[in-house]
Amino acid sequence: EAGVAQSPRYKIIEKRQSVAFWCNPISGHATLYWYQQILGQGPKLLIQFQNNGVVDDSQLPKDRFSAERLKGVDSTLKIQPAKLEDSAVYLCASSLDILSYNEQFFGPGTRLTVL
Amino acid sequence: AQSVAQPEDQVNVAEGNPLTVKCTYSVSGNPYLFWYVQYPNRGLQFLLKYITGDNLVKGSYGFEAEFNKSQTSFHLKKPSALVSDSALYFCAVRVPGSSASKIIFGSGTRLSIRP
Numbered sequence: 001e002a003g004v005a006q007s008p009r010y011k012i013i014e015k016r017q018s019v020a021f022w023c024n025p026i027s028g029h030a031t032l033y034w035y036q037q038i039l040g041q042g043p044k045l046l047i048q049f050q051n052n053g054v055v056d057d058s059q060l061p062k063d064r065f066s067a068e069r070l071k072g073v074d075s076t077l078k079i080q081p082a083k084l085e086d087s088a089v090y091l092c093a094s095s096l097d098i099l100s101y102n103e104q105f106f107g108p109g110t111r112l113t114v115l
Numbered sequence: 116a117q118s119v120a121q122p123e124d125q126v127n128v129a130e131g132n133p134l135t136v137k138c139t140y141s142v143s144g145n146p147y148l149f150w151y152v153q154y155p156n157r158g159l160q161f162l163l164k165y166i167t168g169d170n171l172v173k174g175s176y177g178f179e180a181e182f183n184k185s186q187t188s189f190h191l192k193k194p195s196a197l198v199s200d201s202a203l204y205f206c207a208v209r210v211p212g213s214s215a216s217k218i219i220f221g222s223g224t225r226l227s228i229r230p
């Protein structure tokens with residue numbers, strides 16, 4: 001079974017530039033998550049999708065971050081414009097469905113450096 | 116507000132000795148508890164979970180965790196540590212049925228096993 005795929009693995013940009021990350025979840029997984037993991041901290045949920053609908057985006061900085069999952073499969077996360085404090089690893093995860101007891105499967109992450 | 120705490124940033128253990136990585140939580144309601152492990156340059160991997168039932172949960176790679184409701188703890192344990200267990204470990208909590216039933220991660224504990 002293929003895991004969660006993410007690209008790119010690394011990205012370096014200057015502040016005020018734009019960047020986009022892509023995620024392809026495990027086939028058949030209805031729920032998709034984007035997390036931000038700042039160095040030395042645990043992952044923080046940015047947005048959660050159930051199929052193509054948003055379930056929770058309460059911690060997404062909506063003035064600069066956006067995400068979509070138009071066909072209910074793969075997803076993109078965009079930052080526009082980027083700030084220095086956005087430097088982090090962005091993790092995508094998926095789970096079978098929205099039930100609270102299902103474990104999440106994580107991709108390798110995209111390491112973003114904002115200069 | 117629900118939260119999870121990992122009081123130790125780092126745990127050092129000699130190979131062959133037992134190990135414990137501590138986790139405490141604060142939630143209203145019955146929690147779902149998880150342990151994940153993160154190896155360098157890789158995404159988080161699920162280790163084990165407590166949903167209900169037996170307080171002692173067994174997981175991958177010989178790890179186990181004990182749910183203690185009175186102490187609101189979910190410590191991760193292994194009887195005999197291996198050098199390959201060296202990694203970053205995250206405890207996570209989820210409260211089912213709430214409007215914000217997202218998973219919340221602790222800050223992580225770095226486990227170092229010396230030969």
